Amino acid sequence: AQKVTQAQTEISVVEKEDVTLDCVYETRDTTYYLFWYKQPPSGELVFLIRRNSFDEQNEISGRYSWNFQKSTSSFNFTITASQVVDSAVYFCALSGSFGSARQLTFGSGTQLTVLP
């Protein structure tokens, strides 16, 4: 069975602070995919990143960066110099690579509030 844990329910920061959202996952698959999605108040899911289990390189995209560590089964997300527009719910998700395992399993989400 697959499981994703986002222990931080809510985080509040002041604009320009850096913030890290934690994600820990469990899976028996050797090939799997990890995702981060952003859900602003409007409700749509915005894709941020996909990582496969064979690629442990950290990634940076503008103010966003991701730290994937298989040894600790974690895939953490850092926003540098946060902005008010970053306020949203962020979901970490996991999928396998074959058959029914390809369904996405979501974490419970982290509500990020960036205060001006």
Next chain:
Amino acid sequence: SAVISQKPSRDICQRGTSLTIQCQVDSQVTMMFWYRQQPGQSLTLIATANQGSEATYESGFVIDKFPISRPNLTFSTLTVSNMSPEDSSIYLCSVSEQGRGDYGYTFGSGTRLTVV
């Protein structure tokens, strides 16, 4: 990536009635999924919509309550039957695509359902 058109975007329904949600994809996709997001909660998979056969439902979801059709590789519907206020949620369809050796997931914009 695929573009999904999901309708309606929102609706307010009377208890005891049914609502059918449509999901149209601009390309043929193998796997389509339906999710429910209850207020303040994460996304929970309802079922995988299989083309030409019965949908595969997750634990806690049954066909009588959430009948799903998938007549072809670009279209699916989810019906929420005999609605009660507890069915008030956002319902999202999603498709899985394979590209460059790994998988991505695209989501519709969601249907925000309120049952009164």
